[in-house]
Amino acid sequence: MSMAVDLPFRSAAILGAGLMGRLLAVTLVQAGCRVELFEAGGPEAEGAAARVAAAMLAPLAESAVAPASVVRMGHYALDRWPTLIASLAAPAFFQREGTLVLWHRQDASEAARLARVLARTGEVVPELPAMKSLDAAGIAALEPSLGQRFAQGLLLPDEGQLDNRALLAALLATLQASSQVRLHWHAPRTTDDFTPGEPGQPERVIDCRGLGARPQWNALRGVRGEVIRVHAPEVTLQRPTRLVHPRYPLYIAPKPDNVFVIGATEIESDDMSPASVRSTLELLSAAYSVHSGFAEARIVEIATQCRPTLPDNLPAVRQPRPGVIQVNGLYRHGFMIAPAILDVVMELLATGHSALASRFDMAPSLEPTTP
Known part of the structure; x- marks a missing residue:
């Protein structure tokens, strides 16, 4: 091992x-x-x-x-x-199918800023595979269910x-x-x-x-995180997908058996109370904006935890x-x-x-x- x-x-x-x-x-x-x-x-x-x-x-x-x-x-x-x-x-x-980064048209400037950050990382850590720019056809080739919804994206190869x-x-x-x-x-x-x-x-x-x-x-301090696990048989995603957003960048990670983990929020707090209505609505709304099949998903779990941080x-x-x-x-x-x-x-x-x-x-x- x-x-x-x-x-x-x-x-x-x-x-x-x-x-x-x-x-x-x-x-x-x-x-x-x-x-x-x-x-x-x-x-x-x-x-x-x-x-x-x-x-x-x-x-x-x-x-x-x-x-x-x-x-x-x-x-x-x-x-x-x-x-x-x-x-x-x-x-x-x-799996190592890469990470797909997407954004809605109104968030293009934030996506451009992110792309510059990732490009600088590639210069500092040259052993990383280079990111690839995608158009709608490129997105559709990777994730057929998303090709009509997004015009541009990035693929970060070999991530898992x-x-x-x-x-x-x-x-x-x-x-x-x-x-x-x-x-x-x-x-x-x-x-x-x-x-x-x-x-x-x-x-x-x-x-x-x-x-x-x-x-x-x-x-040590706690940094709070919140994730939602859903069962979504109508959603097909082959790899983790991240949605660029100026306030709550979202990730959707597909797991076996049509389960998806959706998360974004990170709060400087060791509060272990349940997730708020606001953060839950924002996460689920953002996920729906990526794939409409999440509308019929079933919420399996809404969980919070604090990560140990120095x-x-x-x-x-x-x-x-x-x-x-x-x-x-x-x-x-x-x-x-x-x-x-x-x-x-x-x-x-x-x-x-x-x-x-x-x-x-x-x-x-x-x-x-x-x-």
């Missing part, structure tokens, strides 16, 4: 069974380590930010709001995901997506099938509960609790004390960058250094730090 590593330890405790916690648990087990996984919630990851996500793997598209370092992580991860998924005990949907909930379930099934793992549900733990290396204690503790780690990492909106790895590593701050890019962060952490655990980290402009702190 990961790069071949020779670990200098044979036991680890992982705190948090969200995306990073599960990925690291599986990878450590496959490297020959005994793992105990502690999670405040249950096996369905109901409290994890990863459960409420579109799981788009779109580094060029995300460069509208993300720096080059995150774009490089996302590009690296696109090639890693198939290998990671192939090693799991259950399947998970994954996966089914977040199927992946979380596949990671869980892999852990459940291993005799080297003990799973502790509804069992919250903090780093203060462990003394790594002492008799009867794990040799390493890895904290992947997201916002749950805020008492030990007080710079002040610079970048992921971080640090060591608050010997034997304890904290991984956090994946923000809105969790699925897009998780394999890159996974491999950085595995390098650090194996040798204390990471060549990948410098490639991603990360400077993991392996000296004791203050919160």
Whole structure:
């Protein structure tokens, strides 16, 4: 599942069974380590930010709001995901059909601004495939149901997506099938509960609790996101589609079985209350403006969650004390960058250094730090 590593330890405790916690648990087990996984919630990851996500793997598209370092992580991860998924005990949907960017005529100036940003990203990160401009015929060739509705668009080739909930379930099934793992549900733990290396204690503790780690990492904040899952048999989209809009750029991510994840809103708040009527109406209206088949869709779920975010909106790895590593701050890019962060952490655990980290402009702190 990961790069071949020779670990200098044979036991680890992982705190948090969200995306990073599960990925690291599986990878450590496959490297020959005994793992105990502690999670405040249950096996369905109901409290994890990863459960409420579109799981788009779109580094060029995300460069509208993300720096080059995150774009490089996302590009690296696109090639890693198939290998990671192939090693799991259950399947998970994954595709790389690109991202389609569309806009209505009145938003052409905003689309032109976005295209300039993406072009600059291509100059800074030249390994990315170049975006392609599309006319109505080009759009229709990719998405026949949209060709009459939009006159212009962009294709961001080779970008991808996966089914977040199927992946979380596949990671869980892999852990459940291993005799080297003990799973502790509804069992919250903090780093203060462990003394790594002492008799009867794990040799390493890895904290992947997201916002749950805020008492030990007080710079963390929550950034609220809202998504709507709908079942729309009358809508056919082959790839994630983004709608340019000056106020609420929208994404529509098609999942298996005619399910679509629609999202846009991002609010600087750790408010976990249900979505507002206003944001729900805006999301659904924008989706309908992309494809009229959404009018007859059935709303399966309207979900909110807060993404764990650090002040610079970048992921971080640090060591608050010997034997304890904290991984956090994946923000809105969790699925897009998780394999890159996974491999950085595995390098650090194996040798204390990471060549990948410098490639991603990360400077993991392996000296004791203050919160």
